Amino acid sequence: MNEFEAIVQITREEYEPLPADRDRMKRRLAATLGLTASLAGGTAGAAAPLPTLTGQSLGALVKVFLGSMLATFAAGGVLVAVNRALDSSPNSPMLVVHRAPEATATTPHAQPTLADTSVSVAPRPSAAASPVVTAATGGPTGMRRASERAAPSALGSASADLQRELVVLGSARQAEANGDFAEAERLIAELDRRFPHGLLIEERAALRAVTHCEAHTGGAENAREFASRYPASVYAEKVRRVCAGAENQVERAAPEPSTSFTAEPEPGD
Amino acid sequence: MRALERAPEEPSEVPELPSLEALYDEHFAFVWRSLRGLGVAQSQLDDATQEVFVVVHRRGEEFERRSSVRTWLFAIAFRVAANFRRGAKRRAADPLSSELESEQPTPEQGAERAEMVHFVERVLDGLEDGQRAAFTACILEGMSAPEAADALGLNVNTLYSRLRAVRAKFASALAKRDGRR
Numbered sequence: 179m180n181e182f183e184a185i186v187q188i189t190r191e192e193y194e195p196l197p198a199d200r201d202r203m204k205r206r207l208a209a210t211l212g213l214t215a216s217l218a219g220g221t222a223g224a225a226a227p228l229p230t231l232t233g234q235s236l237g238a239l240v241k242v243f244l245g246s247m248l249a250t251f252a253a254g255g256v257l258v259a260v261n262r263a264l265d266s267s268p269n270s271p272m273l274v275v276h277r278a279p280e281a282t283a284t285t286p287h288a289q290p291t292l293a294d295t296s297v298s299v300a301p302r303p304s305a306a307a308s309p310v311v312t313a314a315t316g317g318p319t320g321m322r323r324a325s326e327r328a329a330p331s332a333l334g335s336a337s338a339d340l341q342r343e344l345v346v347l348g349s350a351r352q353a354e355a356n357g358d359f360a361e362a363e364r365l366i367a368e369l370d371r372r373f374p375h376g377l378l379i380e381e382r383a384a385l386r387a388v389t390h391c392e393a394h395t396g397g398a399e400n401a402r403e404f405a406s407r408y409p410a411s412v413y414a415e416k417v418r419r420v421c422a423g424a425e426n427q428v429e430r431a432a433p434e435p436s437t438s439f440t441a442e443p444e445p446g447d
Numbered sequence: 448m449r450a451l452e453r454a455p456e457e458p459s460e461v462p463e464l465p466s467l468e469a470l471y472d473e474h475f476a477f478v479w480r481s482l483r484g485l486g487v488a489q490s491q492l493d494d495a496t497q498e499v500f501v502v503v504h505r506r507g508e509e510f511e512r513r514s515s516v517r518t519w520l521f522a523i524a525f526r527v528a529a530n531f532r533r534g535a536k537r538r539a540a541d542p543l544s545s546e547l548e549s550e551q552p553t554p555e556q557g558a559e560r561a562e563m564v565h566f567v568e569r570v571l572d573g574l575e576d577g578q579r580a581a582f583t584a585c586i587l588e589g590m591s592a593p594e595a596a597d598a599l600g601l602n603v604n605t606l607y608s609r610l611r612a613v614r615a616k617f618a619s620a621l622a623k624r625d626g627r628r
Contacts, residue, residue: 181621182614182617182618182621184563185563185564185566185567186567186586186587188560188563188564189484189563189564189567189587190480190587192560192564193479193480193483193484193587194476194479194480195475195476195479195480199479199493200475200476202493203475203479203493203496203497204471204475206493206497207471207497207500207501210497210501211467211501211504355534416490416493419489419490420490423490
């Protein structure tokens with residue numbers, strides 16, 4: 179094997195995804211497309227025909243908060259992530275995804291689509307005053323039912339808050355993607371001020387860590403805090419990767435003892 | 448004559464496009480690696496991979512069965528990667544940000560392997576998009592020249608020509624690197 183072939187072989191190996199990548203992406207894709215019964219891992223081998231996403235279901239995609247604003251950072255994971263309690267505060271609301279019933283053997287094509295997915299708001303059992311946002315799958319009228327459920331004032335208010343929070347978070351994400359870290363930090367601070375117990379705390383924390391790491395403004399601390407608070411987060415790997423990369427740069431520029439939360443040297447290094 | 452009386456045979460069953468899940472299970476790694484090879488930064492890989500499969504989901508009916516699924520997927524990945532690279536270029540106004548897009552070796556990688564991968568990526572970053580796509584399709588992913596040409600909308604001779612250019616650039620970069628040692 180000549181040197182060219184050797185480096186190609188190594189590159190190929192290095193580009194190979196990890197099993198964790200495969201699983202994470204599968205969950206994320208399932209959440210995004212609403213194909214929970216199949217893609218989320220329950221029915222391996224069930225060969226339903228490839229469904230198509232209609233304009234109507236794309237509209238539903240936006241309505242269930244998986245629109246383009248967070249597509250590059252949080253969209254795929256938002257339903258998965260917020261399905262857990264995002265905020266440890268007992269008064270904070272949370273988003274719950276209701277999985278559609280799995281397709282049975284006699285109805286192998288009965289996977290829910292985005293058009294069947296809805297988002298609603300319901301109270302958190304342990305905190306009467308705090309709403310819980312619930313994403314449910316149902317029939318084609320899912321979105322209509324969601325809007326009807328959101329009509330009562332308390333629930334509607336929580337839903338509107340979520341939308342506002344999402345808009346600001348999306349703007350912050352966009353600013354970060356554009357490299358405008360100061361604007362991203364300003365918007366994150368605005369989120370802290372306006373939505374101290376917001377639904378998207380985990381997404382916000384991840385974005386905060388990534389932004390600070392990219393801006394070299396103390397991101398390692400944020401990254402450590404994020405990893406400690408959300409060890410199973412779908413964003414954990416991304417935060418780790420971005421912050422480790424940023425830290426490597428700082429180290430190359432001015433060698434200092436590593437403060438990276440992941441960059442443990444290999445034995446023998 | 449008897450044969451003529453028979454109803455014309457239906458074209459033999461067109462193979463169904465597999466389900467999204469089956470496509471994902473079989474081709475996820477291919478899509479992931481291809482996007483890496485096509486220049487999507489590690490930090491953007493999740494988003495780009497997702498976009499490919501969302502397009503697959505949305506455009507399943509547009510799949511032309513004259514080409515293989517892999518060819519179709521690579522063509523989608525190529526377009527998605529181009530979009531992500533354009534986004535990365537927009538971020539290049541910030542030197543820190545642009546540096547982040549070029550992957551740094553992680554501590555988990557052995558130093559020599561990391562150096563090799565970094566070297567390859569530096570060379571790939573210096574290639575034209577079409578050359579990089581040819582390298583990724585044929586050399587990294589082992590696609591046949593006709594298959595890769597189909598995915599990239601090229602004729603085979605153009606593809607071969609790009610592959611030759613890629614090999615020449617690698618040879619030159621290797622020579623330059625070894626000269627520095």
